[in-house]
Structures are given as structure tokens and as C-alpha cells.
Amino acid sequence: MRFDTIIIGGGLAGLTAGIRLQEEGRRTAIVSSGQSALHFFSGSFESLKDCPEAEELFDRAGVRLHNLPGSRRLLPGGAFREAVLSLGDVSLLPGEGPIGKKALIVSFNGYHDFFPELLAGALEKDGTPSIQGIVEMEELAALRKSPTEMRSVNIARVLDKCPDKFVQKVKELLADGVDTVILPQVFGLDGDEVPRAISEGLAPLKVIFVGTLPPSVPGIRTQNMLRRRYERLGGTFIIGDSVVSGAVHEGIVSSVASHNLDTYRLFADNFILCSGSFFSKGLHSSPTAIEEPVFGLDVEFPEDRSLWYEADFFEPQPYMGIGVKADKDLHPSIGGEKVTNLYVAGAILGASKDGKYGTGAGKAIKSALAAANKILSL
Amino acid sequence: MTFQEYTSSVHNFEECMKCTICTAYCPVVPVNPDYPGPKQAGPDGERLRLSDPLFFNRALKYCLNCKRCEVVCPSGVKVGDLIQEARLRFDNSKPKLRDRILASTDFMGSMARPFAPIVNAVTGMGIAKAVMDGVLAVDKHRTFPKYSSSSFEKWLRKQESKQGSYPRQVAYFHGCYVEYNNPQQGKDLVKVLNALGVGVQLLEGEKCCGVAAISNRLEKQACKNAQANLEAIGKAVAQGLTVVNLSSSCTFAIRDEYPSILKLDNSAVKDSVVLATRYIWQLLESGTVELRFKKDLKPLRVVYHTPCHLQKLGWSMFSKELLKLIPNIELIPLEQNCCGIAGTYGFKKENYETSMAIGEKLFEQIRKANPDIVATDCETCRWQIEMGTGYPVRHPVSLFADALEDPLA
Incomplete structure (x- = not known):
């Protein structure tokens, strides 16, 4: 089968590039092995302050983004960090000063992926006293039949059906002086209408949504909305398959082979490789080398293995900065020879050290748009 | 062999890092709270079961075997295979009579065919449905698929020489549904293939693919059918034929479940068993054949x-x-x-x-x-x-x- 562009990897970078190309009428396919890092998404595109092109593209897919210069956001462990471009339900807080007079932090019985105590400690230090409350509903009790499955997605499925009831339950927990409600991000699997309805239902109280441990409800929603947009634009999304090799001759990729299609090959004029970093198997490390498994692209890494990591687990880890070598147009090389119709985007490029390697989502969007725009300009 | 190869586990279950993405996409979890979900039923449960089979949980029967968990897993864990194999290996209760009946598509089909009009009328009747519901626990809302009184196999055999006259040949694994319930669907495929210059041959000794036997824990029956099919397919492949099939589940069982769950080696024939849609598309793509559609097709x-x-x-x-x-x-x-x-x-x-x-x-x-x-x-x-x-x-x-x-x- 022949396409204009084949995109290897169906995460944030792949979908962004795919939507951009389909919007311009190109015929593309995305080959995606398993679900992506968006399922672990904090909701904030690290390292990206603003990007009108991405904001408009996401808006057309129904995903609202926002940022406010100088504002902060509250992380699940209680730390505050400078805000970046974020999903609509990541709450942006004023740059300084207490976030409220008194906060109510809400959680659920048996839910272990959200930490009210850590948040309370951090808020106390920041000048906001807080109380904690548990919302109990019979629908949630049914979930606890399997205690290990009391997880964000399952909770969201329950609460998405009855946001009004949830708002009522929160109101019952209010005490004198509370002007701020802190909720885990367990709302809106299919769209951000539910978190918006909850903010409105609790007004004039200020509602702050804080991330949970994975899976990320806003992340899954984003993945599904982007995929839906891509497929509605006519894109071919092949899920659960992995590209295993590519035919490269004199710096040109002509086709790729996949696990499920065995002897049948997919052809295209251009290819974008956004297969992710180590976890997504876009990069593979052996005791002696770090390799890119599909095309055997050149990867830059120190020969001395002890320089790949910091012995202190909690320090930024240099291996996160290791990635495929690419030129300014995002073309990689094989044995020093440039591959002219292949582009690399997303986490496979390696994260930037100045962002302490936490640059993933922003870099994915930037590089994916750059690759797609380059292809459109040819 | 490298160190990493020694660390690989059955169905890759040690690769699970408990991200719960499989559970997020499982279609059963949102509607049936009795099902523990694929992560718990698959890799988590496997660790416990390996330490003591008593940890086997009967609620695994609620798994649909849809494999959506495997499709979404970012770590390549064969979650669905883990669950199906655990049901075969650890559940020592006897499969019910009802399950045996539902899984015996070949037997039921060949028994019902001579009396198809009667069987269809009876299984469609309220009283029969009530009896099946009460005695066999086959839900009364269901209507049994209608049986056909004609056999696809007989129909195709009658035109052996016509089919043999086409320049290209394929073998057709037509399956129980086409044989017993809907011969017309098989005839449709023959029409399309003939139009492309391809003659259609039957397999010698084809049996039900066994997918229903696997999900009803009838391992012996599934293996027996699978071995017979691999032999039949092997003979066709030895003659240089591709084996086509219309049903995605039959094709999936033969290509993937025979080795992964029934532990039967199909490597010699796997690549030659394909869905008819893929075969037709590839033939069209090769540019050697031409299609003529009816004029004035309605929207x-x-x-x-x-x-x-x-x-x-x-x-x-x-x-x-x-x-x-x-x-x-x-x-x-x-x-x-x-x-x-x-x-x-x-x-x-x-x-x-x-x-x-x-x-x-x-x-x-x-x-x-x-x-x-x-x-x-x-x-x-x-x-x-x-x-x-x-x-x-x-x-x-x-x-x-x-x-x-x-x-x-």
C-alpha cells in the first residue's frame, strides 16, 4: 500500500504530525505499537510556553490548551512549578501568594494514586491551611470489589456519569472559610466538559485540579481526541503493530515492514520516525551500545557506560538525553550518510539537559510540526 | 544466547510494569465489576498462580478474549493469552454441557442441517428459548443462527472442474459459519475470486478452527481440530497454494492462537494463511487483474x-x-x-x-x-x-x- 507519508509511532508527536499533514490533504498512515506516553501525561507540555500553531491544531481536534505568563501550577507531590502550555483542566495559579484562604482537598476511599497529605503540607508552607475530605458514593463502592482497580480511569468512568451528584457530595464536605477545592484529575475521559461542569457547579469556590499517578485521565482523553481527529481527516491509524525494518538505499527509505503485515510492505515518499525513547522501544540499550532498532540510525552516546547514568537515582539521568543524531531539518543518518526522506521527531531525539531532561511533550510537538511543515514545503 | 534472552517470561508477563493501560481499554471492566480486569487477571495473577495454583480466580471466565489489552499494551505483554492459558491450565472444573454444545460447531451443524427448517423454527420459538434458557443457560434473548439446508462444500465440489480451469488457484478454509449457516457468503467469495481469474479449491479434511473450543476450555478438542487443520493446510501449502479465509477469528486462531495457546507449531504454514480481503487487495495491487463493476450502482x-x-x-x-x-x-x-x-x-x-x-x-x-x-x-x-x-x-x-x-x- 502506498501513502504520501508514513509515520512510525502514534503518540503525541506522531498524531500531531499526522493531523497537520492530513489537514493539508496528504494521505498518511500511522503505525503505533501499543499506547503511548500520553497515558502518563501530566497535562502540561513541558518546555513549551506558547505555540499558536499547536494551540490552533489542538483546538480543531477539540482539545483546549491554555497558559498564562508568570503563573504556576501545583504538582501531585505538592511542589509548585512555573506554568507552561497546558490542557484546559490543568489549573493555572497566580505566580505568588497563597492560593486561597482555606482549601478542601478531596479524595476517595481506597484510592492510592493521589496524596492529600503531601499537598496539605505543601499548601501549609505556601500559606494556605487546608482540610481533607472523602467523597463516598455507592457507585464507587462497587469499584472496590477489585481493590487493585480503584484507579483514575475507573473512577472517571463512574463520575463522568454523575458530575452533579459529585458536586453535591463535595458541598457537603465544606467547612467555614473554605474558598478553594482541590480535586484529583479523574474527570472527563471523553472530553473536558465534565471538569468544566464541576468547576462551574462549585463556583464561586475556586477549583484546582491536580494530577494523579498514571494512568492519566486528561492524557488518555487527549490521545483519543487526537486519534479521532486524525481518523476523521482520513488518516489510517494502525494500532498494535510495530515497524520492524525499513528498506534504505542511497539515503532514501522506500518502504517499511511491520510485524503484523509480515511480507507485505508499506510504501511512502516520506517517513517520520517518532517511536519514542527507551520505554517505547524507540531506542534500545545493550550493555555496550544504544541503538535505534528499525533503521539502525546513528545514535550519539558516550563510550564509557558509567557516563550514561547518575548513581543517585533522584538526579537527572543523562541517558534521558541520549537520542538519534539529527541535522537541523531533523534528518537522521546511517553510518554517517544522511537519510533524506526520513525525519525524526519526539522523544527519540533525546531530551534536553537544560530542562533536566523533562522536556518531552513540548519537544514532541515542536519537532513533529517542524517535520510535517518541512514535508509540506517540499 | 544473551543474558536478556534468559530473562524472557511466558507471554512476556515479566515486562508488565503495571501501568493499567490494558484495564483502561478493557471492554468488560466498565460494565462488570466482578471481573478483576486484564492486569489483575493476566500478569499480576500469573505471579500468584505460579507460586500456588490455588490463586486461580474463576472470574477469569468473564474475559472476552478480545485481545484489546494486547493491542494497547506498551510493553508487548500478551495479556489475553495469559488469561486464556490460565483458564485452560488452572481451572479444573468440568466445562458445562451447555459450553460443550456451544463449542461444537461442527457437530451441531452436521446434526442440524438435515432438519434445518425444523431446527430453525424450533430454536426461534418462545418455548424452546425458555427451555434453553432454563435448562442450558443459553440466554432467551438470543436467537440461534439459522442453519442452512444446503452445504457449501457440496456446492463447490460440484464445480471442481470449472474451478480447476482458472489460471490461478487458492485453497479456501471456509469455516463452520459458511458451511452450516451462510453458504451464500462463501459463494460471494468464489464469485469475486473467479472474476479475478482465481479458482477456488476446498481443503481436504477441514475442521472447525477451534476458537470456540479454546474459549470454552475444551483444550483436547481444540488441539484435535487444530492438528487436523494444520495437516490439511500443510497439504495445500505444499502444492504452492495460499489458504484464504473470510472470518477474522478463524484466521487469527490458526495463525496466532495455535502456537501461543495450544502450543502447536504452525511456522511452516503461518504466512500462507491470510484473510481473503488481504489476498484480493494484494492481487489487485499487483496490477495483473482487472475488475468490472456493474454499471448504474445505486449510492x-x-x-x-x-x-x-x-x-x-x-x-x-x-x-x-x-x-x-x-x-x-x-x-x-x-x-x-x-x-x-x-x-x-x-x-x-x-x-x-x-x-x-x-x-x-x-x-x-x-x-x-x-x-x-x-x-x-x-x-x-x-x-x-x-x-x-x-x-x-x-x-x-x-x-x-x-x-x-x-x-x-
Whole structure:
């Protein structure tokens, strides 16, 4: 089968590039092995302050983004960090000063992926006293039949059906002086209408949504909305398959082979490789080398293995900065020879050290748009 | 051998890092709180079961075997295979009579055929449904698929010499559904292949693929059928034939479940067993054949549903691309959602409500699209969608056959 562009990897970078190309009428396919890092998404595109092109593209897919210069956001462990471009339900807080007079932090019985105590400690230090409350509903009790499955997605499925009831339950927990409600991000699997309805239902109280441990409800929603947009634009999304090799001759990729299609090959004029970093198997490390498994692209890494990591687990880890070598147009090389119709985007490029390697989502969007725009300009 | 190879585990379960993405996409979890979910039933449970088989949880029977968990797993864990194999290995209760009946598609079909009109009338009657519901726990809301009084096999055998006259040849694994319930679907495939200059041969000694036997824990029966099929397919492949099939679940079972669950080596024939839609597409793509569609085809609004096992095979694009070739067709691919029937699963009384609740998302999409017809590659998805929505459902190859010019008599 022949396409204009084949995109290897169906995460944030792949979908962004795919939507951009389909919007311009190109015929593309995305080959995606398993679900992506968006399922672990904090909701904030690290390292990206603003990007009108991405904001408009996401808006057309129904995903609202926002940022406010100088504002902060509250992380699940209680730390505050400078805000970046974020999903609509990541709450942006004023740059300084207490976030409220008194906060109510809400959680659920048996839910272990959200930490009210850590948040309370951090808020106390920041000048906001807080109380904690548990919302109990019979629908949630049914979930606890399997205690290990009391997880964000399952909770969201329950609460998405009855946001009004949830708002009522929160109101019952209010005490004198509370002007701020802190909720885990367990709302809106299919769209951000539910978190918006909850903010409105609790007004004039200020509602702050804080991330949970994975899976990320806003992340899954984003993945599904982007995929839906891509497929509605006519894109071919092949899920659960992995590209295993590519035919490269004199710096040109002509086709790729996949696990499920065995002897049948997919052809295209251009290819974008956004297969992710180590976890997504876009990069593979052996005791002696770090390799890119599909095309055997050149990867830059120190020969001395002890320089790949910091012995202190909690320090930024240099291996996160290791990635495929690419030129300014995002073309990689094989044995020093440039591959002219292949582009690399997303986490496979390696994260930037100045962002302490936490640059993933922003870099994915930037590089994916750059690759797609380059292809459109040819 | 490298160190890493020594660390690989059965169905890759040690690769699970408990991200819960499988549970997030499991169609059973949202509708049946008794099911612990694929992560718990698969890799988590496997660790416990390996330490003591007593940890086996009967609630694993609620698994649909749809394999959506495997499709979404970022770490390549064969979650669905883990669950199915655990049911075969650790559940020492005897499969019920009802399960044996539902799984014995060959036996039931050959018994019912001579009396097809009577059987169809009886199984459709309220009283018979009540008896089956009460005695066998086959849900009364279900209507048994109608049996056909004619045999596809006999029909094809009668034209052996005509089929032999085509320049190209394929072998056709036609399966129980075409043999006993819907011979017309097989005839549709023969029409399309003949139009492409391909003659169709039967396999010698084909049996039910065994997918229903696997999910009803009838391992011996499944293995017996699988061995017979591998032998039959092997003979055809030895003659240089490709073996085509219309049903995504049969194809998936032969290619993937024979080795992964039944531990039968199919490596010599695996690549030669393909879905007919893929075979037809590849033939068209090779540019050596030409198609003539009927003139004046009326506009047809078709929604296409990807069966779960076809999603797992990764070949639904062939069905969709073929449909797009039909003149005057408006093709709307549906978002992939499980229809909820999962073969014999939805026929069981204890699963009926779960089955229909799972399908609701898909039914809703279909009603909203309000198509002329629904296309899908799986016969049990077809029953479920017809029952859940009332819209007619057909195989993409049948729609394709209808659009082709009829051969000169």
C-alpha cells in the first residue's frame, strides 16, 4: 500500500504530525505499537510556553490548551512549578501568594494514586491551611470489589456519569472559610466538559485540579481526541503493530515492514520516525551500545557506560538525553550518510539537559510540526 | 544466547510494569465489576498462580478474549493469552454441557442441517428459548443462527472442474459459519475470486478452527481440530497454494492462537494463511487483474466495524480499502469498539447483560450514522450488531461481490 507519508509511532508527536499533514490533504498512515506516553501525561507540555500553531491544531481536534505568563501550577507531590502550555483542566495559579484562604482537598476511599497529605503540607508552607475530605458514593463502592482497580480511569468512568451528584457530595464536605477545592484529575475521559461542569457547579469556590499517578485521565482523553481527529481527516491509524525494518538505499527509505503485515510492505515518499525513547522501544540499550532498532540510525552516546547514568537515582539521568543524531531539518543518518526522506521527531531525539531532561511533550510537538511543515514545503 | 534472552517470561508477563493501560481499554471492566480486569487477571495473577495454583480466580471466565489489552499494551505483554492459558491450565472444573454444545460447531451443524427448517423454527420459538434458557443457560434473548439446508462444500465440489480451469488457484478454509449457516457468503467469495481469474479449491479434511473450543476450555478438542487443520493446510501449502479465509477469528486462531495457546507449531504454514480481503487487495495491487463493476450502482452508505480479532491481526485496512473501490459507496469507518458478543460468550445467560452493555457504544455509533448497511468481517459481530441495532450486516466481500458484474452464463 502506498501513502504520501508514513509515520512510525502514534503518540503525541506522531498524531500531531499526522493531523497537520492530513489537514493539508496528504494521505498518511500511522503505525503505533501499543499506547503511548500520553497515558502518563501530566497535562502540561513541558518546555513549551506558547505555540499558536499547536494551540490552533489542538483546538480543531477539540482539545483546549491554555497558559498564562508568570503563573504556576501545583504538582501531585505538592511542589509548585512555573506554568507552561497546558490542557484546559490543568489549573493555572497566580505566580505568588497563597492560593486561597482555606482549601478542601478531596479524595476517595481506597484510592492510592493521589496524596492529600503531601499537598496539605505543601499548601501549609505556601500559606494556605487546608482540610481533607472523602467523597463516598455507592457507585464507587462497587469499584472496590477489585481493590487493585480503584484507579483514575475507573473512577472517571463512574463520575463522568454523575458530575452533579459529585458536586453535591463535595458541598457537603465544606467547612467555614473554605474558598478553594482541590480535586484529583479523574474527570472527563471523553472530553473536558465534565471538569468544566464541576468547576462551574462549585463556583464561586475556586477549583484546582491536580494530577494523579498514571494512568492519566486528561492524557488518555487527549490521545483519543487526537486519534479521532486524525481518523476523521482520513488518516489510517494502525494500532498494535510495530515497524520492524525499513528498506534504505542511497539515503532514501522506500518502504517499511511491520510485524503484523509480515511480507507485505508499506510504501511512502516520506517517513517520520517518532517511536519514542527507551520505554517505547524507540531506542534500545545493550550493555555496550544504544541503538535505534528499525533503521539502525546513528545514535550519539558516550563510550564509557558509567557516563550514561547518575548513581543517585533522584538526579537527572543523562541517558534521558541520549537520542538519534539529527541535522537541523531533523534528518537522521546511517553510518554517517544522511537519510533524506526520513525525519525524526519526539522523544527519540533525546531530551534536553537544560530542562533536566523533562522536556518531552513540548519537544514532541515542536519537532513533529517542524517535520510535517518541512514535508509540506517540499 | 544473551543474558536478556534468559530473562524472557511466558507471554512476556515479566515486562508488565503495571501501568493499567490494558484495564483502561478493557471492554468488560466498565460494565462488570466482578471481573478483576486484564492486569489483575493476566500478569499480576500469573505471579500468584505460579507460586500456588490455588490463586486461580474463576472470574477469569468473564474475559472476552478480545485481545484489546494486547493491542494497547506498551510493553508487548500478551495479556489475553495469559488469561486464556490460565483458564485452560488452572481451572479444573468440568466445562458445562451447555459450553460443550456451544463449542461444537461442527457437530451441531452436521446434526442440524438435515432438519434445518425444523431446527430453525424450533430454536426461534418462545418455548424452546425458555427451555434453553432454563435448562442450558443459553440466554432467551438470543436467537440461534439459522442453519442452512444446503452445504457449501457440496456446492463447490460440484464445480471442481470449472474451478480447476482458472489460471490461478487458492485453497479456501471456509469455516463452520459458511458451511452450516451462510453458504451464500462463501459463494460471494468464489464469485469475486473467479472474476479475478482465481479458482477456488476446498481443503481436504477441514475442521472447525477451534476458537470456540479454546474459549470454552475444551483444550483436547481444540488441539484435535487444530492438528487436523494444520495437516490439511500443510497439504495445500505444499502444492504452492495460499489458504484464504473470510472470518477474522478463524484466521487469527490458526495463525496466532495455535502456537501461543495450544502450543502447536504452525511456522511452516503461518504466512500462507491470510484473510481473503488481504489476498484480493494484494492481487489487485499487483496490477495483473482487472475488475468490472456493474454499471448504474445505486449510492450505498456503509459503516465499517473492525472486529477485535481483526484489529489484533492488524489487517482491517485491506477490508476498508476494498470497500472504497466500489463505485458510489460512501464508507464510514467506525471507531473501534468491541461489539460484546465474543463468539459463544454472549450466548451464555450469565453474560447476556454484560455482552449487550459492552456493545452499546458501538450500537450508538451505528444508529447515529444511520447507514444503509453495516460491513464487518466477523460472523458473530454480525449477529450481535443485527440484534443490537436492527441494521442489516454483511461481509465486505459480499458487498464487493454484489457490485461486480455477473459472469456470463
